[in-house]
Amino acid sequence: MADMSGASTPAGATDMLDGADGVRRRDWIHIAALSTAGVGGASLLFPLVSQMAPSADVLAQSTSEVDVSAIEPGQAIKTTFRKQPLFVRRLTPKEIEEANAVDVGSLRDPQTLAERTLVGSENLLVTMGVCTHLGCVPLGAAAGEDRGDFGGYFCPCHGSHYDTAGRIRKGPAPKNLSVPEYAFKTDTVIRIG
Amino acid sequence: MSFAWAKQYEPKSAFTKWIDEKLPFPRLVYNAVGAGYPVPRNLNYMWNFGVLAGFCLMIQIITGVVLAMHYAANATVAFGTVEHIMRNVNYGWMLRYAHANGASFFFIVIYLHIFRGFFYSSYKAPREMIWLLGVVIFLLMMATAFMGYVLPWGQMSFWGAQVITGLFGAIPLVGEPLQIWLLGGFAPDNAALNRFFSLHFLLPFVIAGVVILHIWALHIPGSSNPTGVEVKSESDTVPFHPYYTSKDGFGLGVFLILFTAMVFFLPNALGHPDNYIEANPLSTPALIVPEWYFYPFYAILRAFTGDLTIPFTGIVLIPAKLLGVIGMFGSILVWFILPWLDKSPVRSGHYRPLFRKFFWFGLVPTMAALFYLGGTHAEEPYIMLSQFFTAYYFLHFLVILPIISQIEVPKPLPFSITEGVLGKAATTEAPRAGTVDGGDAGTLPDGSLQPAE
Ligand code: HEM
Ligand code: FES
Numbered sequence: 246m247a248d249m250s251g252a253s254t255p256a257g258a259t260d261m262l263d264g265a266d267g268v269r270r271r272d273w274i275h276i277a278a279l280s281t282a283g284v285g286g287a288s289l290l291f292p293l294v295s296q297m298a299p300s301a302d303v304l305a306q307s308t309s310e311v312d313v314s315a316i317e318p319g320q321a322i323k324t325t326f327r328k329q330p331l332f333v334r335r336l337t338p339k340e341i342e343e344a345n346a347v348d349v350g351s352l353r354d355p356q357t358l359a360e361r362t363l364v365g366s367e368n369l370l371v372t373m374g375v376c377t378h379l380g381c382v383p384l385g386a387a388a389g390e391d392r393g394d395f396g397g398y399f400c401p402c403h404g405s406h407y408d409t410a411g412r413i414r415k416g417p418a419p420k421n422l423s424v425p426e427y428a429f430k431t432d433t434v435i436r437i438g
Numbered sequence: 439m440s441f442a443w444a445k446q447y448e449p450k451s452a453f454t455k456w457i458d459e460k461l462p463f464p465r466l467v468y469n470a471v472g473a474g475y476p477v478p479r480n481l482n483y484m485w486n487f488g489v490l491a492g493f494c495l496m497i498q499i500i501t502g503v504v505l506a507m508h509y510a511a512n513a514t515v516a517f518g519t520v521e522h523i524m525r526n527v528n529y530g531w532m533l534r535y536a537h538a539n540g541a542s543f544f545f546i547v548i549y550l551h552i553f554r555g556f557f558y559s560s561y562k563a564p565r566e567m568i569w570l571l572g573v574v575i576f577l578l579m580m581a582t583a584f585m586g587y588v589l590p591w592g593q594m595s596f597w598g599a600q601v602i603t604g605l606f607g608a609i610p611l612v613g614e615p616l617q618i619w620l621l622g623g624f625a626p627d628n629a630a631l632n633r634f635f636s637l638h639f640l641l642p643f644v645i646a647g648v649v650i651l652h653i654w655a656l657h658i659p660g661s662s663n664p665t666g667v668e669v670k671s672e673s674d675t676v677p678f679h680p681y682y683t684s685k686d687g688f689g690l691g692v693f694l695i696l697f698t699a700m701v702f703f704l705p706n707a708l709g710h711p712d713n714y715i716e717a718n719p720l721s722t723p724a725l726i727v728p729e730w731y732f733y734p735f736y737a738i739l740r741a742f743t744g745d746l747t748i749p750f751t752g753i754v755l756i757p758a759k760l761l762g763v764i765g766m767f768g769s770i771l772v773w774f775i776l777p778w779l780d781k782s783p784v785r786s787g788h789y790r791p792l793f794r795k796f797f798w799f800g801l802v803p804t805m806a807a808l809f810y811l812g813g814t815h816a817e818e819p820y821i822m823l824s825q826f827f828t829a830y831y832f833l834h835f836l837v838i839l840p841i842i843s844q845i846e847v848p849k850p851l852p853f854s855i856t857e858g859v860l861g862k863a864a865t866t867e868a869p870r871a872g873t874v875d876g877g878d879a880g881t882l883p884d885g886s887l888q889p890a891e
Contacts, residue, residue: 297633303623323720329625330720353745374720378759379604380625381597381722402601402726403740404816416816417743417758419608 307438313369314433321386323374326425326437330374332386332398332411333435340409341368343396347408354421358410361424371427371435372411376400378418383407398422440469440657441476443672470657476675477682478663480859484558485661485682486689487551492649493690494544499642501537502586509589511635513628516591517716535705541583542708543697545731548576557797558666559785564659566777571652573773575645580732582641585634587729588626592713597726599626599634605739608763625719665858666785667851674855725815733812734805738831739766740816741824765828772835779835782843784851792846796838804830 309326311333316322321334336344344358362370374382378400384390385398385407393399394415395408405416412421427437447468449455458465468474508527510519523530552572555561561569584602588595603626607617622629660669669675676682700707708730712723728736742762745754756764772779787794807827814820852858 297622298619299623300629303627303629325720327624328627328719375625379601379607381601381726382720401724402597402722402816404743404821417740417762419757419759 309437310430310434311437312434316369318368320388323386326373330382331425331437332370332372332374332422334370334372334386336368336370336409338368340396344408344410344412347412353413353419356410356412356421361410361412361421363427363429366429369435370409370411371437372422372424375423376402376405376418377413377420377422378403378405378416383422440474441660441669441672441675443675444469444476445474445677447472447474470653471683472679473677475657475678476669476672477661477678478669478674478855479676479681480663480665480855481661481682481685482664483685483689484550484554484664486686487547487554489686490547490689490693491544491551493693494540494547495642495646495649497540498537498544499646501533501540502639502642504533505537506639509635511589511632513591513631513717516589516631520590531705532701535701537586538709539697539700539705541586542729542731543693543700544579545583547693548579549731552576556801557787558662558664559780559782559787560662561773561777562780562785563777565656565662567655568652569777570774571648571655573770575648575652577770578641578645578648582638582645583729583731585638585641588631588634589638590713591631591717593715593717593721593723594710594713594726596626596717596719597722598728599630601726602728603630605763605766608757608759610760626717662785663855664786664788665852665855666789667853667855667858670854671856727813730809730813733810734808735766735769735812737808737812737824738769738828739763740812740821741765741828743821743825765832769828769831772832776835776839780839780843782846782848784848789849789851790842790846791849792842793839796834796842800830800838801834804834 307327309324309331311322311324311331313333313335316333316335318335318337319340321332324331324333341358349355349357358370359367361372362368374386376383379402381400381402383398383400383405385392391399391401393406395406397409397411398407399405400407400416400418403417405418406414407418407422408414410421411424413419425437427435430436447458447462447465449458449464454464457463465474505523508519508523508530510516520534523534525531527533555569555572584598588599599621603617603620606620607613609616618624620630621627622633663669710727710729715723727733739762742758742765745758746756746761747754782790782793784790787797804827807823808831811820811824811827853862
């Protein structure tokens with residue numbers, strides 16, 4: 246590049262362009278032009294990457310309401326929350342006992358049953374029905390389905406076993422079934438989200 | 439670029455002369471797949487699969503572009519438009535079955551092509567770049583086929599999308615946001631379906647571009663051959679046309695018989711019936727597995743069921759989920775360093791007694807087992823078997839191959855391809871002039887092992 250600009254400059258003018266330290270005035274134009282193009286090009290990347298993220302309508306927060314009064318101990322229902330499956334289970338005293346008998350320190354994702362339920366309703370387990378491994382819907386919510394080695398949920402995709410508190414006990418999943426934010430709206434209806 | 443004795447293109451008519459001056463495309467074809475491209479005389483049928491893979495790409499692009507004229511990538515109607523293609527569009531059923539089975543046959547052809555590379559060590563110098571570009575093509579093919587399988591929006595489409603994007607969720611820190619970004623939502627939905635269609639349309643053309651680079655890189659050293667000895671003189675080669683155009687043509691005929699037999703008589707044999715049920719985000723099919731061509735990698739993914747911990751401390755170094763993902767991607771990425779893992783100067787498996795044992799009794803049964811295990815339920819004894827064969831797979835590439843290449847005593851190589859084909863007597867009269875790289879035998883990978891004359 247130096248040759249090119251030198252060649253097109255009349256002899257004698259090079260003194261003016263070439264500083265004593267070899268820095269030429271035209272270098273500035275090169276730097277300015279390339280950085281402008283570079284920054285401009287790079288800033289284009291931002292919208293290109295960002296358009297892939299969830300759009301506003303997908304992000305729009307939604308809530309779901311579930312009437313839990315009809316769920317008998319030992320029974321579970323499957324509904325949806327933000328287009329994903331949601332499990333609501335009423336635990337039996339035996340299931341609660343089993344969940345509390347576990348040494349929490351030995352768990353992959355240590356949590357007690359009490360930490361996963363609301364105060365005063367420890368027998369109501371509300372979790373997402375999304376396996377924390379790769380996102381299949383675990384079995385065990387409907388009657389007659391395989392509930393795995395620990396009596397909770399079983400994900401058939403790659404064999405993750407969850408216990409009666411929805412905690413991961415065996416298989417590849419890293420985390421317990423996630424508990425969404427929810428509260429009792431009335432005595433019988435919970436609102437999730 | 440080619441051997442010194444390659445025939446030169448000579449335009450005959452005024453028109454072809456005019457073209458040759460303005461845009462020498464006929465010359466390019468002549469030198470690439472015509473009489474101007476000398477090829478080793480001894481290639482066997484394992485060398486057919488490159489041309490066949492190119493043909494498969496053409497089938498996919500032609501049937502795909504036509505399917506795209508009738509398909510709509512919208513979660514509410516996608517499943518219906520595929521049924522519309524099957525029932526209403528003239529010959530739609532044929533085009534769709536050709537596209538779906540075309541993907542399977544593309545993978546069969548590619549696996550045989552890679553198998554050839556493994557046995558004859560085609561990845562070795564001077565052909566490393568061809569090999570590396572091939573691995574890139576394979577990865578692009580996997581991405582394309584995965585996204586294509588999502589388009590019919592059946593149960594397997596949906597849950598495949600969920601599970602495969604879930605793989606990215608295993609990456610520490612950025613995993614979950616990355617998965618949401620890839621899907622454009624919290625679960626596969628319209629946004630995901632639309633972008634997968636856009637990319638499924640685009641990627642085959644990217645593949646075509648990389649294929650051009652792959653062939654460009656191939657034409658620099660030229661094809662290897664079953665002896666693994668480099669071309670030394672004109673008697674070692676024959677012109678691509680008519681010799682290999684006819685051999686490839688015969689292979690293409692056999693391929694088309696098998697392909698059309700599948701398309702017309704067993705069109706759903708390789709698919710999963712669950713994909714004829716429309717996607718249901720609330721119910722996972724009892725057995726969720728990918729298409730058969732992903733089975734070995736899926737088996738490796740599922741083989742990692744325990745965390746990597748520091749013994750007795752319970753500190754988790756790498757959780758099971760991430761291990762599975764690393765294992766699965768690693769099983770292909772290891773091919774990228776294969777040319778530097780197998781340092782034996784001898785290429786062909788025919789002259790490598792120890793390598794050959796581990797190839798036929800180690801790698802081949804392991805791949806067969808992983809192919810089988812990837813399609814089974816995630817339960818014993820399949821998990822344990824997957825773990826065993828996954829371990830052997832990595833051991834083979836990372837430990838066994840490097841050791842073999844150090845300790846093996848190869849069998850004596852023929853002096854030249856011609857000698858390998860016709861026996862010693864014939865070569866003494868063979869012309870020795872005009873060699874391109876036969877002269878400096880000492881620097882050739884196989885040169886050090888040439889019997890002294
Ligand atoms: C590398 C080449 C390609 C591969 C491996 C491939 C693979 C696939 C697969 C596995 C499916 C699902 C088939 C099914 O179960 O029904 C599919 C569907 C589809 N592909 Fe491709 N494809 C390729 C190239 C293309 C191209 C170039 C286009 C268009 C430009 C295209 C358009 C479509 C469309 C519209 C569908 C949905 C219709 C259907 O499901 O049959 N594909 N592709
Ligand atoms: S998705 Fe549940 S075990 Fe893999």
